[in-house]
Amino acid sequence: xxxxxSNNNNNNNYMPQKDNNNNDKYYKKNSILxxxxxxxxxxxxxxxxxxxxxxxxxxxxxNNNQYAVKIHSLKSDVKSGYHxxxxxxxxxxxxxxxxxxxxxxxxxxxxxxxxxxxxxDNNNQDGYIVMELLLSESxxxxxxxxxxxxxxxxxxxxxNYGISMIxxxxxxxxxxxxxxxxxxxxxxxxxxxxxxxxxxxxxxxYNVDK
Numbered sequence: 001x002x003x004x005x006s007n008n009n010n011n012n013n014y015m016p017q018k019d020n021n022n023n024d025k026y027y028k029k030n031s032i033l034x035x036x037x038x039x040x041x042x043x044x045x046x047x048x049x050x051x052x053x054x055x056x057x058x059x060x061x062x063n064n065n066q067y068a069v070k071i072h073s074l075k076s077d078v079k080s081g082y083h084x085x086x087x088x089x090x091x092x093x094x095x096x097x098x099x100x101x102x103x104x105x106x107x108x109x110x111x112x113x114x115x116x117x118x119x120x121d122n123n124n125q126d127g128y129i130v131m132e133l134l135l136s137e138s139x140x141x142x143x144x145x146x147x148x149x150x151x152x153x154x155x156x157x158x159x160n161y162g163i164s165m166i167x168x169x170x171x172x173x174x175x176x177x178x179x180x181x182x183x184x185x186x187x188x189x190x191x192x193x194x195x196x197x198x199x200x201x202x203x204x205x206y207n208v209d210k
Contacts, residue, residue: 037118037126038128040060041061041069042058042060044056045057050186053072053188054071055069055070055071056069056071058130066133067133068133070128072092072093072127073089074086074090074125075123090127093117093188095189099187099190103163106161108157108184109187110183112130112132113130115129115130132183134174134175134177134183135176138179139179140179151182154173154182154183154184162192162194163191163192163193164190165187166190167190
């Protein structure tokens with residue numbers, strides 16, 4: 001599945017969200033199920049879980065490189081009278097893939113290496129995204145001001161490509177393995193406004209949690 005990666009054995013690898021109280025049960029329930037659909041990628045450790053996805057640190061049996069794989073649960077037993085939950089999840093999955101591919105090589109987001117959708121059974125379907133493995137903390141000493149400036153620069157570049165992150169917060173960035181740079185992560189709810197006129201663009205805004 002994968003051809004490139006970052007190599008690092010640091011324990012602070014990170015993707016979307018910090019662990020919640022019930023995450024251990026979630027991981028144990030899904031680990032065997034997920035591992036059957038990862039081909040040459042072996043599960044190493046859970047990195048984070050959100051409402052629609054779980055992220056694992058994995059290792060390729062082909063090249064021994066480590067990656068992060070984000071597994072989106074595309075089927076849902078959540079019922080809503082206001083919108084189609086499963087369509088929304090699939091849209092978010094495809095949206096993230098499209099944005100990661102658009103920004104590939106731009107040093108704004110983690111590199112994307114592979115993606116696929118797999119039917120688990122009649123009631124479950126998962127979408128997989130294999131990405132560059134990042135760190136939750138920088139291995140180098142940096143001031144908060146230096147990190148903030150890097151994030152501002154990344155956000156400016158993101159906007160120059162016509163993309164608004166929508167839900168940027170403290171868990172939506174991570175560090176490269178040498179600690180010298182940051183990457184923005186988690187783009188399921190982001191918007192690509194490329195091709196829209198200025199009125200349409202300015203009718204939306206992203207939220208920055210304080």
